[in-house]
Amino acid sequence: MKKITGIFFLIGLLAASLFTINASSNIGFNTSGAPGEGSCAACHAGSVNPDNLGSINIWINGNNTNGTYTPDSIYHIEVISAHPGIKKFGFALNARYQGQEFVNAGTFLYDVDSSILVSDYVTHTQYSHSGNTLKTWKFKWKAPANPLGQKITFYAAGVMANNDSNSTGDKVYTDSISLFSNTSNIYESVKKAAIEVAKREFDWVITSSYPIQEIKLYTLNGQEVSTNITKISNDTYSLQVNSKEIGINLLKVQTERGIWAAKLLNQ
Numbered sequence: 530m531k532k533i534t535g536i537f538f539l540i541g542l543l544a545a546s547l548f549t550i551n552a553s554s555n556i557g558f559n560t561s562g563a564p565g566e567g568s569c570a571a572c573h574a575g576s577v578n579p580d581n582l583g584s585i586n587i588w589i590n591g592n593n594t595n596g597t598y599t600p601d602s603i604y605h606i607e608v609i610s611a612h613p614g615i616k617k618f619g620f621a622l623n624a625r626y627q628g629q630e631f632v633n634a635g636t637f638l639y640d641v642d643s644s645i646l647v648s649d650y651v652t653h654t655q656y657s658h659s660g661n662t663l664k665t666w667k668f669k670w671k672a673p674a675n676p677l678g679q680k681i682t683f684y685a686a687g688v689m690a691n692n693d694s695n696s697t698g699d700k701v702y703t704d705s706i707s708l709f710s711n712t713s714n715i716y717e718s719v720k721k722a723a724i725e726v727a728k729r730e731f732d733w734v735i736t737s738s739y740p741i742q743e744i745k746l747y748t749l750n751g752q753e754v755s756t757n758i759t760k761i762s763n764d765t766y767s768l769q770v771n772s773k774e775i776g777i778n779l780l781k782v783q784t785e786r787g788i789w790a791a792k793l794l795n796q
Contacts, residue, residue, distance in 0.1 A: 561621040561622055561623045561650060561684045561685055561686050562684045562685070562686045562703045562705075563623055563625045563630070563682075563684040564625075564630060565630040565631075566623075566630060566631065577701045577702075577703065578701070578702055578703060579700055580700075581742075581783065581784075581785060581788070582612055582613055582783075582788070583610075583611060583612030583613075583615070583687075583689050583700055583702045583788060584610070584611055584612075584687075584702050584704070584788035584789070584790070585608065585609070585610045585611075585620060585685055585686065585687030585702045585703065585704045586608070586609045586610075586611075586704055586788075586789060586790055587606065587607075587608055587622065587683050587685050587704050587705070587706045588606065588607040588608075588609065588791070589604050589605070589606055589670075589683070589706060589708070590604050590605055591605075591607075593706065593789075593791075594706070594723060595706060595707045595708070595709075596706075596708055596709075597708060597709050597710065597711035598672045598681065598708040598709070598710060598711065599672060599710075599711055599712070600672050600673060600674050600675065600676055600710065600712060601671070601672060601673070601674040602671070602672050603638070603669055603670070603671050603672075604669065604670050604671075604672065605667070605669055606622075606667070606668055606669065606670050606683070607665060607666070607667050608620050608622060608665070608666045608667075608685055608687070609663065609664070609665050609779075609790040609791070610660070610663070610664045610665075610687040610689070610702075611662060611663045611664075611781055611788045611790045612662065612689040612700065612702075612788075613662055614662065615660070615662065615689045615690070615691075616659060616660060616661055617658050617659065617660075617689075617690035617691075618653075618658055618659075618660050618664035618687060618688070618689060618690070619652070619653050619658050619687065619688040619690070620652065620653055620666060620685060620686065620687040620688070621650055621651065621652040621685065621686060622650060622651045622652075622683060622684065622685040623649065623650035623651070623683070623684055624637075624670065624681055624682070624683050624684075625681070625682055625684065626676070626677050626678040626680070626681060627678050627679075627680040627681075627682065628678070629677065629678065632677065633649045634673060634676070634677070634681040635670050635671055635672050635673045635681065636670070636671045636673075637649075637650070637651050637668060637669070637670055637671075638668065638669040638670065638671060639668065639669075644666055645666050645667075645668050647668065651666075651668055653666060658690075660751060661747075661751025661752075662745075662747060662751055662781070663747055663751060663779050663781065663790060665779075670683075672708075676710055679709055679710045680707055680708070680709055681707065681708050681709075682705055682706070682707040682708075683705060683706045683707075683708075684703070684704075684705050685703065685704050685705070686701055686702070686703045686704075687701070687702050687703075687704075688700070688701055689701075689702070723737075723738055724736070724737045724738070724782050724784075724789045725737075726780065726791065726793065731769060732767045732768055732769040732770075733767070733768040733769075733770070733780075733793065734761075734765065734766070734767055734768075735765065735766045735767075735768055735780075735782060736764060736765045737764045737765075737782065737784055737789075738764070739764065739784040739785055740763040740764055740784060740785065741763070741764060741766055741782060741783070741784055742783045742784055742785065743781075743782075743783040744756075744758055744766055744768060744780070744781070744782050744783075745780075745781045746768070746770065746778050746779070746780055746781070746793070747778060747779045747781065748776075748778060748779070754770065754771065754778055755770075755771045756768055756769060756770055756771065757769040757771075768780075770793075776794075777792055777793070777794055778792070778793050778794075779791070779792055779793075780792070780793045
């Protein structure tokens, strides 16, 4: 999964680590890693995209690759943050027109999820940072009725906190997705490294553009699910889930480009 060099985060309450940050006091700051809009290094004095263990992924209407949008339409956005062993997570996300700093693109909307705060960007609340290896936030975005440009990019950054009661040693990971207006003939999608998951009768087949290093499956509460994983090739695996594990699970696939996470419905 691709990484971007910019990073964000909540600037305030520096004396506390992520688990005590009150995000509500920071609404208005745009520090998600969008070009020219700041860094979270002053608050979380750790590394940016330091390794392949963690990741933050943006999903728009169930897709985590570049695509198109229809003006004045509403889209479901899901941010999935992942890191082995981490129990404290945070994120911020905004949307920007190409080449226009600090210019909001579209409008973020509250959903049924009370774990996020919405302004000209989206972030977690002080009560929604706990997780177990994985953390997910959901909200909606309404595309602008009269876009100021063809390309809109969503920038997100996530902090994986080591929970040591200070701001040092935390890790920051970043992600971005671009959408292009489908009302114009101008279209310039950039293909990203993709992971595909296909359901067969008795298993799931997972295929990656890069060699797969690890596959894990978790319940929505973060408990690891027992699985039978068979390597078909360097980039293709078969995943058979225990028949007792019925319901929605979170799949984590790690490659040299980072962690990719998504939901699977095991029936």
